[in-house]
Amino acid sequence: MSPVxxxxxxxxxxxxxxxxxxxxxxxxxxxxxxxxAGEPAVVVLAAPFVTLAALGVVxxxxxxxxxxxxxxxxxxxxxxxxxSRLSLSDAEDAEYLxxxxxxxxxxxxxxSGGRVGRLLVDGGVPEVEISPRRWGRRMLxxxxxxxxxxxxxxxxxxxxxxxxxxxxxxxxxxxxxxAEAPQPLGLVGAHRSRRTGNGTELAGIRPxxxxxxxxxxxxxxxxxxxxxxxxxxxxxxxxxxxLVLDALADHGASDGVDGAASSLDLGVRxxxxxxxHHVRRGDRVALRVVGRGxxxxxxxxxxxxxxxxxDRLATVRIxxxxxxxxxxxxxxxxxxxxxxxxxxxxxEPVATVAATLTRRGVAVLVVDxxxxxxxxxxxxxxxxxxxxxxxxxxxxxxxxVLDRLAALGCPVVAWxxxxxxxxxxxxxxxxxxxPRVVGR
Amino acid sequence: MSPLQGYGEPDDWARxxxxxxxxxxxxxxxxxxxxxxxxxxxxxxxxxxxAALAGASAWVPDSPFGVAPFLVVLGWWAxxxxxASSAWVLVAAAGLVVAHVAGAVASYGPATMPxxxxxxxxxxxxxxxxxxxxxxxxxxxxxxxxxPEQPGVWVLGVAAACLATxxxxxxxxxxxxxx
Numbered sequence: 203m204s205p206v207x208x209x210x211x212x213x214x215x216x217x218x219x220x221x222x223x224x225x226x227x228x229x230x231x232x233x234x235x236x237x238x239a240g241e242p243a244v245v246v247l248a249a250p251f252v253t254l255a256a257l258g259v260v261x262x263x264x265x266x267x268x269x270x271x272x273x274x275x276x277x278x279x280x281x282x283x284x285x286s287r288l289s290l291s292d293a294e295d296a297e298y299l300x301x302x303x304x305x306x307x308x309x310x311x312x313x314s315g316g317r318v319g320r321l322l323v324d325g326g327v328p329e330v331e332i333s334p335r336r337w338g339r340r341m342l343x344x345x346x347x348x349x350x351x352x353x354x355x356x357x358x359x360x361x362x363x364x365x366x367x368x369x370x371x372x373x374x375x376x377x378x379x380x381a382e383a384p385q386p387l388g389l390v391g392a393h394r395s396r397r398t399g400n401g402t403e404l405a406g407i408r409p410x411x412x413x414x415x416x417x418x419x420x421x422x423x424x425x426x427x428x429x430x431x432x433x434x435x436x437x438x439x440x441x442x443x444x445l446v447l448d449a450l451a452d453h454g455a456s457d458g459v460d461g462a463a464s465s466l467d468l469g470v471r472x473x474x475x476x477x478x479h480h481v482r483r484g485d486r487v488a489l490r491v492v493g494r495g496x497x498x499x500x501x502x503x504x505x506x507x508x509x510x511x512x513d514r515l516a517t518v519r520i521x522x523x524x525x526x527x528x529x530x531x532x533x534x535x536x537x538x539x540x541x542x543x544x545x546x547x548x549x550e551p552v553a554t555v556a557a558t559l560t561r562r563g564v565a566v567l568v569v570d571x572x573x574x575x576x577x578x579x580x581x582x583x584x585x586x587x588x589x590x591x592x593x594x595x596x597x598x599x600x601x602x603v604l605d606r607l608a609a610l611g612c613p614v615v616a617w618x619x620x621x622x623x624x625x626x627x628x629x630x631x632x633x634x635x636x637p638r639v640v641g642r
Numbered sequence: 643m644s645p646l647q648g649y650g651e652p653d654d655w656a657r658x659x660x661x662x663x664x665x666x667x668x669x670x671x672x673x674x675x676x677x678x679x680x681x682x683x684x685x686x687x688x689x690x691x692x693a694a695l696a697g698a699s700a701w702v703p704d705s706p707f708g709v710a711p712f713l714v715v716l717g718w719w720a721x722x723x724x725x726a727s728s729a730w731v732l733v734a735a736a737g738l739v740v741a742h743v744a745g746a747v748a749s750y751g752p753a754t755m756p757x758x759x760x761x762x763x764x765x766x767x768x769x770x771x772x773x774x775x776x777x778x779x780x781x782x783x784x785x786x787x788x789x790p791e792q793p794g795v796w797v798l799g800v801a802a803a804c805l806a807t808x809x810x811x812x813x814x815x816x817x818x819x820x821x
Contacts (some may be wrong), residue, residue: 247735
């Protein structure tokens with residue numbers, strides 16, 4: 203952030219305070235009036251103000267200070283704080299400093315409200331600790347600063363200092379899953395594949411063939427049968443996980459990381475947790491946000507890729523997206539990928555794409571992110587009874603959609619943290635091993 | 643969606659600011675009421691006017707109109723009492739100084755910004771120091787009260803007024819004008 207330098211005629215200049223003006227007026231009028239009218243009582247009343255005015259004027263500033271403010275961190279997680287530090291130079295004339303920090307939504311500060319005034323003793327400038335409570339891009343550290351000379355004679359500012367854009371990443375809720383991927387199809391990973399290969403999971407025992415390694419020979423079976431037999435294992439492969447986040451609307455109240463969570467809060471945090479879990483297991487993870495911003499991250503692995511996903515999640519914008527193909531979502535699902543749809547399931551395109559992919563034999567899992575007691579965002583002038591009725595109808599439609607998805611074989615689970623999708627992933631993995639007919 | 647209204651956000655005034663603003667309100671009222679024991683009780687409407695002006699000053703301590711209750715108090719003491727023989731003028735001076743100092747500290751920041759103890763202590767000391775000039779002036783006026791009027795007092799008064807004007811101009815003039 204560039205330092206704020208005084209501009210001629212602007213607010214960044216020393217100006218007399220109203221307190222000095224009051225002392226001058228009362229002192230001068232009192233003394234002059236007393237002398238002219240011969241009223242000594244007024245001299246007694248005015249004498250302290252003459253002193254106050256004189257002391258204020260004596261401390262007239264001679265230097266223009268230069269202000270600069272910086273945040274310690276520009277990337278944060280929800281609930282984690284940073285410090286806004288103000289640096290002053292040429293501020294020898296100042297005795298008192300006031301910082302009034304702007305209060306964007308979902309941000310808490312210490313001192314409370316980001317308003318602090320302190321005496322500048324030994325060059326100590328008060329700091330403001332800022333903590334965003336919700337993911338997203340936030341302008342933090344925007345503030346107004348004022349300086350006062352001793353005896354409050356002159357004031358510098360208030361000077362507006364622009365803040366810095368900060369990326370608030372969604373918090374990674376404690377999440378772990380021991381379930382294997384339904385259709386691993388990759389290179390090296392931690393999931394048991396359907397095909398045989400190098401691994402630890404026993405697949406079977408078969409007669410020896412040229413090329414088999416000797417250490418695979420099962421001597422017990424070979425001695426019993428009289429022919430060489432080898433142990434076969436199932437290959438261990440990585441899998442692709444496509445996270446589809448529904449950002450078409452946000453339902454329910456959001457009170458930050460330690461309060462009530464809206465549907466998008468749940469979706470973003472669940473996506474971050476699932477992505478982190480799979481990236482750490484070596485899987486390839488992709489992200490597709492169905493919303494106004496069309497945020498998308500291709501398949502990839504590793505910590506840097508995880509960071510890209512988290513960055514994209516932090517910039518999710520709510521709103522309807524215009525899909526190119528007459529409203530039909532194109533997710534670009536690759537073979538062997540698991541599709542995790544995080545949605546409150548109130549939008550038709552998302553339900554349609556989940557059903558279509560399930561029919562095609564893709565392992566699709568829907569994580570229901572609708573909060574327990576959602577309330578529709580109704581305009582004040584709308585009929586409350588009508589709105590409640592419309593919301594109930596929408597809930598009925600939603601339950602019908604969920605039932606149809608379940609009938610198609612697409613599991614729907616509510617997000618509840620660790621182990622949320624374990625059971626359904628295991629069932630999907632078992633089902634994937636069975637022969638089935640799929641639509642193309 | 644609630645943007646965390648009231649989430650650690652002090653929408654209410656800070657207690658220290660309330661205390662300071664109460665002093666801004668009470669100071670001029672005490673100063674004008676102190677004329678009563680001195681033998682010139684103010685009419686109720688005058689007390690009301692002073693209280694209203696002081697209340698406005700307490701609400702917006704950074705307002706230039708904050709000088710109004712001080713001038714009304716000065717005017718009443720000048721019109722009603724004249725001489726400084728009563729020690730109650732010291733009470734009035736204390737009331738005005740307390741109101742001025744409290745207003746100066748309160749105007750440092752918004753009403754929701756608390757004032758720290760060190761600042762309050764510093765300004766309390768300053769207020770007491772400045773207030774010492776009132777008994778000195780009171781003693782001097784009592785000593786000189788019986789003396790015959792000096793022939794050059796009017797010249798001295800005009801010179802003091804000119805000096806005050808020069809000081810005020812030097813103090814209130816902006817530095818851009820100098821450039």
